Amino acid sequence: MPDVLPRPPFDPELGVFLTAMHERGPFTLTTDMLPRMRMLDTTEQALDDRLKARGWHRRTLTVPGYQGAPINLAVISRIGRTGPATCFYTMHGGGMMFGHYLGNLDSYDDWLLIHDDVVLVSVDYRLAPEHPDPYPVEDCYAGLLWTAAHGDELGIDPARIVLVGQSAGGGLAAGTALLARDRQGPPLFGQILISPMLDDSDSTVSTRQIDGVGIADRAMTRFGWTAYLGDRRGGDDVSIYAAPARATDLTGMPPTYIDCASAEVFRDETVGYASGLWHAGIDTELHVWPGGFHGFTSMMPQATLSRAATAALSAWTDRLLAGRSADAARVA
Structure with missing residues (x-):
């Protein structure tokens, strides 16, 4: 059997972006590139000005992370908002190696920051390979503990915390939810996992299909898992918190929105994780967007498929905020 398999086609509108990208020549990620890829692509002042123009305000707090490190x-x-709000506790993407906790905040504009009674908290977890497993997920969990314990200061209801992550951030959100369950941590109101990075095994069909094509292909994700896990990647000594696809029991997870694209490397692990949630009786909504590549909603937000994906996430968020009490979420 060939190592690279036939794959689902890319959406024609999205394919224009991929064609332009591939015409620039091959891209191979190296550790030398990471410092630049960890930089914010704008100034913090410009970011704050954009938020203020939309009626929002940012403040950054330093809190204890894993083992007490800041x-x-x-x-x-x-x-001007008053009263306890629902907290959306977010983890950025970047293959566990790059990205910025203030990056891509505009991706929340059309589905989250349309609500007045929400607070977005973004955690600046430490990155591999300098800080491999368990630092990133433990930083995320430590930040969650601090957030839940300081509801009054943050203006949030600690019983209404939703974990949010895309790509590596989605894997970290899933791992943080498992830690919260197993350590009897804060109750979670929901989780949103967008194209989550869950499986270190490099064994799914979609990893073999998306090899040398699209965005975040097999080589890049293998590079990220190796940075995160080192020699343990794909072996027996990897926890479910580092690679949540390894979890065999997903009972106790909160209501979940999970999605991916049909032509991306994380497709099969995403679908498998959704099945695990359903097997555990968890209220779960799964979307597989036909012809999408990894991160298509961020890279081409005005494309027809991107607008449909954002609308579906927005509708789920509306239902979560309007239709569930904290008690209902915990027992759903």
């Missing part, structure tokens, strides 16, 4: 939390809330 990490930052960005807290974004509606200017």
